Amino acid sequence: MHEKLVDLEPPRVRLANTPTRGHWLRFAESQQLGAKIWIKRDDHTGSELMGNKVRKLEYLMAEAVANEATHVLTCGGEQSNHARATAFAAAQLGMRSVLILRCDDPARPPAATGNILLDRLVGAEIQWITRPAWRDRNRLLAEAAERVRAAGGRPYIIPEGGSNALGSWGYVRAAHELAQDLEGIAAPDHPVTIVYACGSGGTGAGLVLGAKLLNFAARGIRVAGIAVCDDRAYFVESIGRICADFEERWQLPVHVTPADIDILDAHVGIGYAKSRPEELATIGAVCRSDGIVLDPVYTGKAFHGVVTELRADRTRFGSAVAFLHTGGLYGLFGMPNPPW
Ligand SMILES: Cc1ncc(COP(=O)(O)O)c(C=O)c1O
Numbered sequence: 001m002h003e004k005l006v007d008l009e010p011p012r013v014r015l016a017n018t019p020t021r022g023h024w025l026r027f028a029e030s031q032q033l034g035a036k037i038w039i040k041r042d043d044h045t046g047s048e049l050m051g052n053k054v055r056k057l058e059y060l061m062a063e064a065v066a067n068e069a070t071h072v073l074t075c076g077g078e079q080s081n082h083a084r085a086t087a088f089a090a091a092q093l094g095m096r097s098v099l100i101l102r103c104d105d106p107a108r109p110p111a112a113t114g115n116i117l118l119d120r121l122v123g124a125e126i127q128w129i130t131r132p133a134w135r136d137r138n139r140l141l142a143e144a145a146e147r148v149r150a151a152g153g154r155p156y157i158i159p160e161g162g163s164n165a166l167g168s169w170g171y172v173r174a175a176h177e178l179a180q181d182l183e184g185i186a187a188p189d190h191p192v193t194i195v196y197a198c199g200s201g202g203t204g205a206g207l208v209l210g211a212k213l214l215n216f217a218a219r220g221i222r223v224a225g226i227a228v229c230d231d232r233a234y235f236v237e238s239i240g241r242i243c244a245d246f247e248e249r250w251q252l253p254v255h256v257t258p259a260d261i262d263i264l265d266a267h268v269g270i271g272y273a274k275s276r277p278e279e280l281a282t283i284g285a286v287c288r289s290d291g292i293v294l295d296p297v298y299t300g301k302a303f304h305g306v307v308t309e310l311r312a313d314r315t316r317f318g319s320a321v322a323f324l325h326t327g328g329l330y331g332l333f334g335m336p337n338p339p340w
Pocket of ligand 1: 326
């Protein structure tokens, strides 16, 4: 951890298998993209607890443990990777979980596939809500917490995606890991752009803060998020807010400005969790060339964005890209009508 942070870092419970490894993808050469792609395997942070959410949960669950919580509450989409990871982290630490999940019709909840199957297997209490009710998710979480309290329990609420200042520590730490990873790769292949899928902004906030603290800009390293929902303005605002909370809470010696938040928003496609055939074709091609599974909602969409950008301009990200694989495997098993 950076010398400015060692004394500031909040308590953490070890949940993730880190450091994660990285390697070059054959895909970039086989598709003649003109730039190399190195992939950091944050999909290998665990099995039940795989992906980026685990790094955030190390800090969030440490706070839940310190608060002597009996129940951890969170929310997400019906196939939320974050909700599933939270439910498993809770079970591993001896707590119960309550998940508020949105779907088309709560009277007819979706089938137990993918993450939902795991949520049920681990005994999470699931409260299904409509898409319009999602607007009130924070109030619904507070009400669910009140019910836990009324029954004699101690609730701990984790916001959507684990994306708050505390959760962002996970990717501040990961930025340190990335700095070491990249130092180990000699020029001219040294990746100059780190690319990640941006969904609720917590991963982005941690990486932006880490990049600022470690002065990635001076080393010529850019950090770019590919939005899988919403747009650039939305993420500049939401990531900026998380960074500001972080700076205030831990009195950081750096200040993140909107210019530090680099978001590409041309690859959302037909909307959150909706796939176009070309995105699914890229997922298939990467799996066949390298034996790596990307998910349709986050990593597949972001990776397809990288490919699209490189096809338009192979110098777009410099000589090489470091793609952060943030997990999402189980979402694939919830996919209706997969094309492969
Ligand atoms: C697999 C996967 N990748 C990326 C993301 C995006 O991360 P964040 O919500 O921190 O922006 C998520 C969750 O939203 C995810 O589940």
